Amino acid sequence: MKLLLTLGLGLAVSFSAHAEKELDLNAFAQQYYKTMTATQAPNAGAKELEAYLALLTDDIGNQHIPYQPDDSRTPDGKEQMRKGMSFYLGAHTFYKSTLLNTFVFNDTGFAIRYKNDVKGIHPQNKQPIEYTSTMLDVIEIENGKVAMIRKYHE
Template sequence: MKKLLFVTLSVFMSLSVSATETKLDLDAFARQYFAAMVATQAPDATKQDLENYLALLTDDIGHSHLPYVTDDSREPDGKQAMRKGMTFYLGAHTEHKAELLDVFTFNQSAVAIRYSNSAKGIHPQHKQAISYSQIMMEVLEIENGKVAVIRKYHQ
């Protein structure tokens, strides 16, 4: 009888805990992610803007940006590698504009954002002028409330 009471109470408590856990609002998360990502591309972007963006990612983030980066393997230092790469380009734009076009959510495991963006600037390595305008889609795999894998596609 004591075992039955213990099992019943255990089941009840676990159901209560899972019922009170809040599900991540993926639409709101996607909009927060987009705003943080866009802030890193602004001409006056700061290291704090970069850290705000990186705070939304897991430490072992995987990332692909076809056709430039094709391996989206998750590595223990994934966030560190992104920080290094993004810091190199921080402030390279003299102009940047982006507009969120669509948000698509997939249960609690993924969200996709489609957006237009355009930019002008000077490439920090070869000092040549850059200019682009494009439509992008990012598919974000979510794990424990953070982005675990980013897949970027050009239209």
């Protein structure tokens, strides 16, 4: 009897694990892009930043080639992102982004390619900034959250 109960419980747990809805990476990629670009808008604030950070693991790794070659993941990765991104919030006076491509890689990640048109004032040196860039972000997923971000310029 104990064997049947154990077997039944094991099957129930197994089926419930498979019944969990898999993450739709196409939809998640769109949400990620929309939430990430919202942090760059001229009126972006803590609300937009926290919505973006909610998509990330606590130990997020972030690599921005060639400026930030280190791809280490640390326990305070999300807090480091919060600090770094807070410094630049509201620096743009104009921001437009266009999603060019989305690529999904099974259930482990996706890449988004997009074009940014930016104008603003650099928060540190107070100099005007203006640029257009095409970016490729390669995103790795763990347990339904972004665990690694790798940014490349075209």
